[in-house]
Every structure is written in structure tokens, then in C-alpha cells.
Amino acid sequence: MKTASVQTTVPPLALRDVTRRYDSGGGGEVTALANVDFAVASGEVVAVVGPSGSGKSTMLNILGLLDEPTSGSVELRGEPTVGLSEAERTDARRESLGFVFQDFHLLPTLSAVENVRLPTAFLPEDATERARSLLELVGLGDRLDHTPDELSGGQKQRVAIARALINEPDVLLADEPTGNLDRDTGTAILEEVRRIADEAGVGVVAVTHDDLVTEYADRTVELVDGVLRDV
Template sequence: MNNTDHTTATVEPAIRLESVTKQYVGAETVTALADVDLPVYGGEFLAIVGPSGSGKSTMLNLLGLLDGPTEGVVRLGGRDVTDLSETELTDARREYIGFVFQDFHLLPTLTAVENVTLPTAFTDGQYADRAVDLLGRVGLGDRLDHTPDELSGGQKQRVAIARALINRPEILLADEPTGNLDRETGVTILEEVRRICERGVAVVAVTHDELVTEYADRTVRLVDGRLGEGDDGFAT
């Protein structure tokens, strides 16, 4: 489903890993990523696949500015953000990046609207109207005042997506976006992700679900921290 060809594009990627290596030093040094070069463009839906322990979560953390590389450069909209301070990284995440977690991470005592507005708690402005609009877009206009225990798994995932979009991010990162869902609900979620891409947002999903790759523009495969590309990511 590749609707966007960036092979000859001159636009800057929304985010890019350049020659990135990530190592964890303990009793022995573990190389989670090895010399990875990965651009992700606005409006692109990228799926990252690979066996457990291949480095997918590490890559998502680097793309989300939650961790830094041991070697190499991370660029956000062309800007080198590798060595920003923690405060600067927090500001960059808030402004540019939305996160959708596998286990939703919704607060059980808050309504759908309150959960969606949670990332704006320490920012100026009123976001309740936008939260209502986003929940309506994902088909939850009649669940605004429901708490998570009154929502199905698919509905919780849609609340999580709306929450990730509340700050109008340029990049949406999703960890196993269909992992807890039946196929029909997964299709509904992925169709919404496609609509998000059509609005120019870059979406990156780490997944074990082949259904996600059917909706993605591009699939990259990680094995032992090294990057490949193609549709055979589930054959390893």
C-alpha cells in the first residue's frame, strides 16, 4: 500500500537515524542496534518487524527521543537532536512526537476526554474541544465520559491514538498497535492510522502482526540489530 515514493524526494525526513549504533554496557557489552540508517518521511506509514530481541524496541526509543545512540546522529526535521539536554528533549517530544503504547497506559479514574487531554496538563491553552473532536474522528463521540473499564480493547486503543494526537505531532510512534485486538478491530485501527498519514503525519509501528504490514507503505526488518527491507520480515 505504498502511496508515497521518497526515492527521489528532496524533502527532509520527519525523523532520521544516521549510522546509529546503540550499545548497553554491563558485565558484557550488548549491541542492540548496529550502524542503522533509517529515514521516516511525513505522511509515511513505516512498519518495523523482526524477531524478539532484534532491537525493535530500542529503535522505537531512539526515534521517540527516549534514549540516545552510542554512536551516530538522530535528526528531527533535519535538526541534529542527538545531544540535546533532557529539558530540550522533553520539549521536542511534546511538540513533535506522539506515542501509542501496547497496553494503552490510560488512567483508570479518568474519562476518555480527560485521558486524551492528559499530555497537555502542563501546557497553556484549552484542549477539551480538540479532545472531543479527536474522539469523534476515531468513532468514540458517544464514549466521551466513559472510563477505561467501560471501554473495549479497541475503544481503549482509539482513546490512546486520540491522546497521541492531542498536541498535533508530526510523528506518531506505535508499539504493537494491534497486539491486543481481534482482526476486525485491528483493521479499524489501521484504517484510522492510514487517515492519520493522509494528514501528513509520519507513523512508525513496531509489530509482530502481518496485518500491519499490509497497511504500511514500507516495512523494514531488524535482525540482531541490523536493518533490512522487504516483506519477508516474518520469515526469520
């Protein structure tokens, strides 16, 4: 399964000595991430595992520029993102990152094509044809005009993957990509993710509790109490 050709150039996304602390509410602090160094290469699939409360969601949010570290830095293509305005962070997310959510987050009144092209809604170019091509890429060429309630769980996840790819991101960030799927459907989704990484050179970071995901990853890292280590 682990067939990706991983590039050795500057990684598209990296954490450099990242620590994230939160106010515990009682005058103390909780350390969600402690001095984390991490990078994903183009075409590489990395699984992030660990028990609940270990910091996986915090790590994904910081990688996705949805949260900021207390110390350390996030780098996109080697450039630090510290100091970017909110508008600049939004632009960076749109240009470089794709998100696949556990619960799909599809709009129920929109067709598959309309859901996929939604991230481009405020851009001047019409992305309909690219949305159609991406849905065909993930095996949904015959479901272009179906709404979410006309799709299975696996098909919804494929739509979510296509939507995450609409802006040609460098990195795909996936939160429990098989969490709501049976094993056969989960396997099919992971084969699609693996193929996208191999053929399009997209880096993938998948936060998961599912051992199946690790079988399709080039490497697995584990978070325990905010500390990251290789498995």
C-alpha cells in the first residue's frame, strides 16, 4: 500500500517547535502540544494517532491555520505564517490547504457539483467543470446532480474529498476520514486518498483512531499528552 514517491524538497507544510497552551479556567494552563516538530512532504500520507484528548485536534487546527501556536511557528512552503492577518490566513488556507471533515459538512440543498465548487463561490472563475472532473476522479461521475440525501456515506465522503481538492491544495487535512464509514467503504476511500497523493503529489495528514488508515500511510506519528513521536 505504501507506494508514494516522497519528495525531499522544502515541505509544503511544517510545524517548528510548536507549543499550544490553553487557559484551564481555574487560573492554570493546559498544554495541548509541547515542542512539536512535524512536516509532511508532497505526495506523502501521514497518519496522526493517539488517545482522545492527546492534542490531535489542536494539531490539525494549527496545521490548518485555524488556531495559532503559543510559541513556535507554522510554515507554508518554507515561509512562516506568524504575523499574517486574518485575511492573509484565509487566503493562505484557500491557496494551499484542503479540509476533509469527519461529518462531511455538505450543504443539503446543493448538488454534488455545487458542494464541490462552493469554496470558489467568491472567485471570478467558474469552477463547474473542475468540480465535475474531480467528482469523476473520485468515481462519482454518475452522481453529479445528486444532493447529499441521495448519496451514501462513502459517496458523501468522496464529495468532501473532491471539494477539498477544488483549489488544487498542496496539503489535504483529514479529520477521521473513515470515522463514519464501514470497513469496506473506508478502504475504498483510503484507496482514493492514496491515489490522489501518488498521482497529484498532494500531501495528506489524517488524524484518526482507525488502524486501517495507518495501513495506507507512509508513516504514522503518535500524540500522547501533547508530545509527538514516530511510531
